[in-house]
Amino acid sequence: MTWWQSQSHPMFGEVLESSYGYVISVSGSVIKANKMSDSIEFELVKIGFNELIGEIIHLEGDVATIHVYDEFSTIVVGETVVKTRNLLSLELGPGIMGNIYDGVQRPMRDITGGYGCQYSPALDHHISWDYDCSSSINIGSHIRGGDIFGIVHENTVFKHKIMLPPNAEGTVVFKANPGNYHINDILLETEYQDRKTSYTMSHVWPIRKPRPISKHLPYNYPLFTGNRLCDTLLPCAQGGSIIIPGSLGSRKSVLSRALNPQSKSDIIVYVGGEDSDKTNAEILEELSKSPIKAGNVPGYLANKTALIVNSLCMPAACHIASLHTGATLSEYFRDMGYNACMLVDSKSNWAEALQTIAEKSDCSTLLNTQLSSFFERAGRVKCLGGNPEREGSVSIIGAIKPKNKKGDSPSSADPVTLACFNIAKVGWTLEKKLIGHDALVDLNYSFSQCIDSLNGFYDSNYSDFTSMIDKLKNILQDESVILEVSPLISVDMLAEYDKMTLSIAQLLRKEFLQQPSNEYCPFYKTIGILRSITTIYDLSSHAIDETDTFTNPVTWSLISKKLDGILHRLSSMKFKEPVEHRICIEFDKIHEEILSIFEHEIFMST
Template sequence: MSEAAISHIRGPVLHAQAQGPFAINESVRIGRDELLGEVLSAHGDEVTVQVYEDTTNLRPGDPVSGTGTPLAVQLGPGILGRIFDGLLRPLSGTDSDFVQPGIYSAQPGEFPFEPLVTAEDQVSPGAAFGRIDPEEGRTQDCLVPPEASGEVIAVAAPGTHREDATVLRLRDNQGREHAVAMSHTWPVRKPRPIGRRTELERPLITGQRLFDALFPVARGGTAAMPGGFGTGKTVLQQSLAKWCEADVIVYVGCGERGNEMSEVLHEFPQLEDPRTGRPLLERSVIIANTSNMPVAAREASIYTGVTVAEYFRDQGLHVALMADSTSRWAEALREISGRLGELPAEGGYPAYLASRLAEFYERAAPVETLGGDNGSVTLIGAVSPPGGDFSEPVTVQTKRFTRCFWPLDRDRARSRFFPAIHPLQAYSEDVADLAPWWRQQEHPEWDRQRRRFLGLLEEEQRLQRMARIVGKASLPPQQQLTLLCAELVNEAFLRQSAFDEVDRYTSPARQAAMMQTLDRFLDRAQKAVQAGVPVDRVKNLSLMRRLRRMGLEIGEEELGRFDELTRQVDDEFDRVNQEEDAQDAG
């Protein structure tokens, strides 16, 4: 184990004179409290270390001890349903209100273990050798670490065991023995190995109509959600966490203000899982790293979160990771880079900002695991551009590496229109891959209707500029109808209340029914106006209120009411056409 002595300190970065070889990214222990740090660079006998804890009590001459291993976290059954800091040290379930210096991981817990293998079985890397089925919370698999395999020598009997206790002994092909516990460590900056990547074939259903129907993200895909202060990013991410079709939720609060993060930590454990009726936290992991915590730990929290997500993915689970926000993570990179004396690039960020973002989003994918199961990690990263400027470096670089772009618009948020996603700036590159899935859901018209809605919204924006100049009443009837129909699509379909019992979640079947009902109205309205029916007559139809409020009034168990609403559309337009014909004949 290499040793060094601190020569000088600058905030979270220190320089030390080494008395042995250190490796880049090696984990180190610093000072009398053995604070956690990581080697950033080595020049001759001088090493540069970023410290993940408060450096107030450090002084020149204090020792720095190398561990010989990279920065890693302990992965096991004890992390599900807990709240941690950016280095996976517990913030819940402890006797202290603070993370004590020198704490590297949570205290190991005890769990009911059920073996899935017997002596003389052959197990491969990543295979499940045991199962944990607690009275509360979801069932988990115990995995053979990716670097271990061989013949089972012995396995623990069914019963309660500590998660760090040896429950499996293996002998590999070279005759070496391996002791395996329910938990194991893994370097956070190293992606966990997989069997192979699979195709993007199924959407991550979020229950939000704007996303699922217009800008879907594939399960195992990536999405960026930029937005300025007050545009609703946190509420939207909580809605996604609660309603998306993921087996496990990993929520990373990276560098947010303490008061915002405290609200999340207070409200998130109280959310009810709509699948089970139990607390949502039982299938969630929260990683909280507020802006007043050490800046270096903020930089590591993103990697910690995605490593945790990969661990559950390797159990054959589908994981959604919400990162709020990657801008604060990038600011941590910028601060550390400045303290290292590196030349800044655009916006003062380091030149390697793009490569670090690419490394993070590259770890999202649907995969076949080493154990032969199918799992996925979907990454949804919030971005907080200063002043809502989407041309700043973090937003621009994030767009390069994500397939879905969900920008939050300040004007829509100020008008109390939520979710405040701007439909003409948003896009999804997963649409072509997901169209077959929608056809299998008996919605063959999904792609056409989606394009029709977006076309209406785009035409509305162009006509609104004209209407401000000449007045809406001066526009031709067809253009007035376009404005009316676009307003209806906005109000009836895109607006969705996260706090309404009926409207907060919309299944694919209900989304399809709503789209078909609106599509029918658009067809009949266009034909009626072409036949000479005044636009005001269409605007004043009695069914307009029902159409605008169908998301609030027609629930998941009442899909047949959409057929009734569609018949009402036909009946009212038939009556209007008959009245117009009678007036013409008179």
């Protein structure tokens, strides 16, 4: 049985008349029921003879507005609504990785023959897991919520840390020895105020209730995506939130780069939607073929990825629930001390579902409330429990297809996109280019609120990073000014400095900002490319400004010819194997050669 079919559920005992409500209106997946005054918001309910799953999203008097998470076409006015007195919750424990769930954690591979409660448990209770108990917790030890009392090696890459539920504490009176155990086997018993409590590998947690933390930590470490433009001009901090508006076909490439096995996230929680019956299989196949390493242990990306996929036939409410399900899973892994990245693909139709539900429920504030409660679950924190002390983070990346007209600002497209822009810390607005079909971020409609908070990291690790970024921005800005007047005059009539600016701006766009969707660029390589280009810019500017314009001028044509070999090598560096020490040595050589060319060939020629 699933967790919502437990024997404590009112439906399995004597159901009193007060446990019933009645459907009074049906509008798609949103229904209204009366006689619900003793219910609470976000309570789980069962609707009709088929016991369809629903969740109360709004209460007004004795009338409840309810999301239905199943096929709703059979619901009619007058059907019963049973109050469960429980919140919609997830079962958290070993077995999540590599599994595919729907928006309320029902295993997709076990959903057959329609909806209702005929589903397998979220976790496989028949698997025996290799459990290793913590050596720091013994009989007589006082343990509290968040403390780790054991570890399960879920696969070759992921260590699943077994934690005491956040709302628990007590003195240990029983501790299981290392060995093989099932999900429901008792591993720990505590006593608190003369009451004994048993704990297994799993526990449940409401999807809309953020898991408690010890304290919030500053956003002072970058979330590296492998995209050169995003990692430099529009950085996001680990624990930040990103919204990605873009036309059809422009978002998935960015998400796939963030999913790259070399990304810095320990855990990936992917929330998507299927376009066909083959989509789930394709996602699993891609993850299963993407190699990664945890230390020296090889594995695959599927070993550190949890998938939440909504099919096209699922109601809008299930798409919305998938956001909170993904956030709860991400927080669960964060509490273990991992850096979790939650990726929400636009195919999940979450934005359209939010807007539809807000319109049907007649609640004008519902949209902003739902979005705020979702994005606020991102963050970098000190985890609850001090045994051992640890830090973790949840970063949220949400893709969305804005309903704007061509030429309009993406941020003014529709209520959902606008609300996301106001809440998220970073916005990457994408534009699809025909050449190479690369996804490029439109700097005019993108933003980052994380730059100032990350300056400390950049200053400590890359002392010249801030100055290089300032130069990059100045080059692009100068380019736009020159291009405004260049149609009025011939390019040959431009000053040498302007010719240089246009050429280096083109170099930046071609070799630095443009990036194939399947290419991951480590940050050390990004720094090497940027440092080489800005060095060329500085020395070229100095050479042009300091030489005699009339007697022996240094032209951009002369400089570009001298640097032709260097520029070719710089271009090829993007495609070299990302072995850090080799790449850094190669960039150091390029830097030295640039300095040598200017000192012995360009400046000496004057």
